[in-house]
Amino acid sequence: MHIVIKLFGVPLSCPITNSMNIWFSCFLFIIVTPAHIVRLYDRFEALDKEKTGHLRPQDFGAINRLAMNPIGDRIIGAFFSPGQETVDFHSFVRILAHFRPADKKHPKDPSMPEPVNSRTSKLKFAFQLYDQDKDGKISRAELLQVLRSMLEMQVTEEQLESIADRTIQEADLDNDDAISFEEFRKSLEKVNIDHKMSIRFLR
Amino acid sequence: FERHFSIIFNVLHLKISDYATHSVIYLCCSSLLFPGLIQREGGSMEQEMGELRRYRTQSISRGEFALSDSFYFYRKGLESIVDDQVTQRFSSEELVSWNLLTRTNHNFHYISLRLTIIWGLGVIIRYCVLFPLRITLAIIGISWLVIGTTLVGFLPNRRVKNWLSELVHLMCYRICARGLSATIQYHNKNNKPQKGGICVANHTSPIDIVILANDGCYAMVGQSHSGLMGVIQRSMVRSCPHVWFERSEMRDRHAVTSRLRAHVAAKRNLPILIFPEGTCINNTSVMMFKKGSFEIGGTIYPVAIKYDPRFGDAFWNSAKYNMVSYLLRMMTSWAIVVNVWYLPPMTRQEGEDATKFANRVKSAIAHQGGLLDMAWDGSLKRDKVKEEFKEHQQKMYSSMVVGTKARNSQEPHTESTKS
Numbered sequence: 001m002h003i004v005i006k007l008f009g010v011p012l013s014c015p016i017t018n019s020m021n022i023w024f025s026c027f028l029f030i031i032v033t034p035a036h037i038v039r040l041y042d043r044f045e046a047l048d049k050e051k052t053g054h055l056r057p058q059d060f061g062a063i064n065r066l067a068m069n070p071i072g073d074r075i076i077g078a079f080f081s082p083g084q085e086t087v088d089f090h091s092f093v094r095i096l097a098h099f100r101p102a103d104k105k106h107p108k109d110p111s112m113p114e115p116v117n118s119r120t121s122k123l124k125f126a127f128q129l130y131d132q133d134k135d136g137k138i139s140r141a142e143l144l145q146v147l148r149s150m151l152e153m154q155v156t157e158e159q160l161e162s163i164a165d166r167t168i169q170e171a172d173l174d175n176d177d178a179i180s181f182e183e184f185r186k187s188l189e190k191v192n193i194d195h196k197m198s199i200r201f202l203r
Numbered sequence: 204f205e206r207h208f209s210i211i212f213n214v215l216h217l218k219i220s221d222y223a224t225h226s227v228i229y230l231c232c233s234s235l236l237f238p239g240l241i242q243r244e245g246g247s248m249e250q251e252m253g254e255l256r257r258y259r260t261q262s263i264s265r266g267e268f269a270l271s272d273s274f275y276f277y278r279k280g281l282e283s284i285v286d287d288q289v290t291q292r293f294s295s296e297e298l299v300s301w302n303l304l305t306r307t308n309h310n311f312h313y314i315s316l317r318l319t320i321i322w323g324l325g326v327i328i329r330y331c332v333l334f335p336l337r338i339t340l341a342i343i344g345i346s347w348l349v350i351g352t353t354l355v356g357f358l359p360n361r362r363v364k365n366w367l368s369e370l371v372h373l374m375c376y377r378i379c380a381r382g383l384s385a386t387i388q389y390h391n392k393n394n395k396p397q398k399g400g401i402c403v404a405n406h407t408s409p410i411d412i413v414i415l416a417n418d419g420c421y422a423m424v425g426q427s428h429s430g431l432m433g434v435i436q437r438s439m440v441r442s443c444p445h446v447w448f449e450r451s452e453m454r455d456r457h458a459v460t461s462r463l464r465a466h467v468a469a470k471r472n473l474p475i476l477i478f479p480e481g482t483c484i485n486n487t488s489v490m491m492f493k494k495g496s497f498e499i500g501g502t503i504y505p506v507a508i509k510y511d512p513r514f515g516d517a518f519w520n521s522a523k524y525n526m527v528s529y530l531l532r533m534m535t536s537w538a539i540v541v542n543v544w545y546l547p548p549m550t551r552q553e554g555e556d557a558t559k560f561a562n563r564v565k566s567a568i569a570h571q572g573g574l575l576d577m578a579w580d581g582s583l584k585r586d587k588v589k590e591e592f593k594e595h596q597q598k599m600y601s602s603m604v605v606g607t608k609a610r611n612s613q614e615p616h617t618e619s620t621k622s
Contacts, residue, residue, distance in 0.1 A: 040285070065283035066283045067593065068592040068593045069593070070276060096284070099281050129273065130270075146273065152594065152600075153594075163604065167268055167270065
């Protein structure tokens with residue numbers, strides 16, 4: 001069984017030893033080399049202990065470093081679309097593609113849709129991790145939730161609230177007591193997103 | 204003769220694998236090897252957070268929350284999904300140069316005709332020439348073990364019996380080792396475990412027992428099985444005392460410890476062989492030693508075992524292969540080349556608890572064998588991580604965000620109570 005990746009319009013085929021039918025939509029431009037995809041597939045298979053071809057939240061939970069991560073649950077949640085209980089390989093790679101380093105060599109083609117690993121897309125992905133109810137704004141309650149999970153139990157509610165208030169004060173420009181995506185983007189405009197939110201494969 | 208043959212064989216093999224490596228590097232740019240899959244930042248949480256916050260115009264570097272702080276955790280989380288250090292240890296080591304066994308090459312590509320022909324020849328030699336020889340030897344070895352120990356068991360006299368049983372055991376293990384084409388190098392034989400001691404070693408596969416028993420006699424510790432293993436176990440017990448536990452007994456730690464203690468106390472008994480990791484690790488690192496073995500008392504003789512991965516992958520991935528297919532794989536590898544180091548004996552010092560002692564022994568073994576000393580528990584391969592690790596991360600992050608503020612928020616309270 002082969003998967004075909006369209007790399008700038010040139011199809012590249014890569015053998016997959018399992019009989020899974022995977023097609024990558026060309027508009028996603030997942031610019032990962034075939035060898036990397038095979039490795040990710042190995043990883044997917046290693047996580048999929050029951051060999052169902054799908055991953056469930058428990059399979060992610062088995063990764064110890066992830067269980068140890070304060071916002072591990074949110075990261076796992078990012079893989080599953082609302083209402084879905086499993087994630088297949090296509091979606092798995094698609095989410096991971098957000099963390100692909102931006103391709104500086106080829107200029108952006110304005111007619112093409114935004115690639116998945118552009119600065120805006122990465123920021124949007126990070127925004128969605130805060131904005132769990134997907135209403136387009138990070139409310140005070142949502143911010144408190146994130147703070148609660150990242151900070152230890154000893155930190156009191158008052159401290160959390162004062163931190164949340166201060167953060168919203170700094171970032172909120174239209175005074176609606178919530179952080180919209182534009183405000184989020186503006187407050188992080190100086191951060192080197194590509195460096196900080198990218199995973200580089202060794203070759 | 205055997206020695207010369209094995210030397211010639213090893214040299215030939217190395218030459219062929221070097222050639223294979225050159226072809227691969229020359230022709231193929233895809234990966235055959237990586238210690239890790241992705242590039243990781245080596246910085247601590249503080250360093251990384253500091254970098255993320257550098258953009259902030261106000262200079263409140265400590266004691267503040269920034270929206271970008273979570274990026275650190277996101278990235279770490281996703282990195283661990285793609286590749287993590289612990290799960291890696293439970294699959295076979297990847298080799299820098301291919302040793303003509305497809306089983307050690309995850310990204311097997313067709314590279315060149317010459318290489319494929321050589322590989323084909325290798326397959327024929329391994330399966331049709333070496334394998335039948337080895338199987339014969341293994342069968343002879345095991346049957347002699349059963350017969351010999353049963354015969355020795357009939358003898359009443361203590362001294363002669365012990366001497367004969369040692370002889371029988373050694374002979375059988377040597378035959379079995381030949382059956383696996385194991386070439387073993389023992390270092391520091393003066394530190395060999397003595398009677399009444401406890402021998403601890405790192406665990407890679409069930410073959411470790413054969414490797415160690417080739418050079419001396421040990422009392423084995425383990426669960427009593429049924430079937431062929433059970434027959435072997437029962438006959439072994441007849442000639443000299445081993446410690447076999449029923450499954451139910453194993454759960455009761457006190458019963459286990461007291462039985463082992465009784466065995467060690469009888470100074471005439473052979474040294475016990477224990478693998479404190481509790482499970483098979485892939486021979487690139489040593490995982491946490493369970494402290495139970497170190498609570499028994501007595502002298503500990505650490506032993507480091509390192510397999511040479513170029514000749515065959517000795518790691519038993521019990522999730523992937525059962526015992527029989529594992530042994531078949533072993534018998535169709537090129538050879539098993541092992542280095543065994545006997546380390547100087549250690550005893551528990553005053554005021555040192557079992558866990559610290561276990562860690563001390565573990566570091567010594569890891570250092571000698573050139574393995575990575577990891578703090579992870581081997582049982583993590585099956586169980587989930589403890590909450591403590593997560594809390595530790597939270598604590599570290601809290602000290603960065605709230606650390607200075609906690610003091611600030613307390614001051615107004617004391618002032619108000621005073622006034």
